[in-house]
Amino acid sequence: MKLLLKYPFLIVALLSALVPVYWMLTISLKTEVDQFATPPPWLVFSPTLEHYYDAFLSRSFGQYLITSAVVAVASTAIALVIGTLAAYSLARFRLPYGLDNKLSLWILSTRMFPAIVTAVPLFLMMRDLRLLNTRLALIIVYTAFNLPFVVWMMRGFFAEVPRDLEEAALVDGDSRLGALRRVVLPLVTPGLAATAVFCLIVSWNEFLFALVLTQTDAAMTLPVGIAGRVTQYEIKWGVMSAAGVVAIVPILVFALAVQKYLVRGLSLGAVKG
């Protein structure tokens, strides 16, 4: 009985998860005639790459793609450096007055602010600094956005490394920073990589801050570029789908790479996966 119920239910779930994405893929490969055909051709149509050429060569999507990549990589790198240092300190040292625990919780709480709450003042701040419509503004904001996450993930990974290894290095005359670099960091490299991938995904997908802070072709990210096309009156469905497909590809590759750490990352280490 249970078996009879199990597989149909799972197959329905599987199809509902994947079919909509497949539908977008087909639209991106269909000529406009096929796009509007009824009944909709699911499998049989003659594929074309014209929408991809249109989006990335004739329109500015290539530029948005580069901006997205630059912003994601730069903000991830900075957040990793700053966050890992803080995480190591919070994992290893008991500060007076329980300050280490209080700071950890405070850092986590900054992540819980709804984005729109900080979006309004950040827009005004960036306007005053004349940083609107620059990649720098997004890099700065995403660094702050990813930082609490890095601290919490890495704090967990550092806590799993036994202390004896560092003590041995310290006895051998290493400085504390040297022990961190030569002994501890190599041990947490898988965790560091998983954390980096999460930050990349979050920055790549982020929409609200990018929408608020960038409105020019030179500075907008891929999601903002796509959204701009969606909300216009005459919508180029093929172009939009092509851009959507391209926006998905790196995410899927990354997600597969960190599947093992996924639950831990998504629940900020609160549930051990």
Added chain:
Amino acid sequence: MPKLKRSFSAHNSRDLLFALALITPALVVLLSLSIYPLIYSITISLQTETADGIKWGVSNFTRLISDAFFLTAMAHTFIYAVVALVFEFLIGLSLALLLNSQIRGRTLFRAALLVPMMLPTVVVGVVWRLMLNPNFGAINGTLKEVGVNTEPLTWTASPKLALLSVIAVDVWQWTPFVFLVLLAGLQAIPQEPYEAALIDGSSRWQTFRYVTLPLLKPAILIALLLRTMDLLRVFDQIFILTEGGPGFATETISLYIYRTAFRFFDFGYAAAMSFVLLALTNVISTIYIRFLQTKQTPT
């Protein structure tokens, strides 16, 4: 306590200095980009522009109470959050219970179910604009094919269906998340209580009710907490799917704040509303966390 053994007590001043030096850059970034903006936001929420310059006071906050748009947006946000949460939880729990047992192709199922939640929400919006398009969308096309409806349904363009449609999209995207967290929780439950229940002759339902559910509670609360926080602030999908329309039918609080700030440039009023949202999410997360802490004390 393994935690104590693994950490150094920063009692000598060199260690203390080192520990603080490592944290300082992170604190500077968060103070200037999370805390300073909040303070800045408080000051602008207390200002209103009048004909004779900027006036200080709480008029932005008193205005909230009589703003029908604000109240409607709040109502939409609540409906959205509650309905989506119920569906995401029930479907996610069922999937987790099913996939926790031995089945073939489990890894494949799991990987495939992850796809929706990893997508950029903007792309999710595009995907569902395509699926729900009244003229060439796959859903109407399929419905017509099997002869269910003759009039094409307009989904996101219909005042009646729009809110339900955007909720359905949220359920599509985020049920996998609930599923993942609950599955991890299920896999962390030891075998012994189940064996005991089996010996006691408990029924399937009794085992679920008195063994699985209590032990799964922390995972359930975490999943619900994180989903609730995200649902209350929902913005991206709705912005792409309907921009809050048709009319005001799918306007949630985040969208209304966005419109107020970046379409009408009334930053003070937008800031005031954002504090209501912040207070709301704070209260709700505090309640969840209190539940979590009482349930996690060892028994």
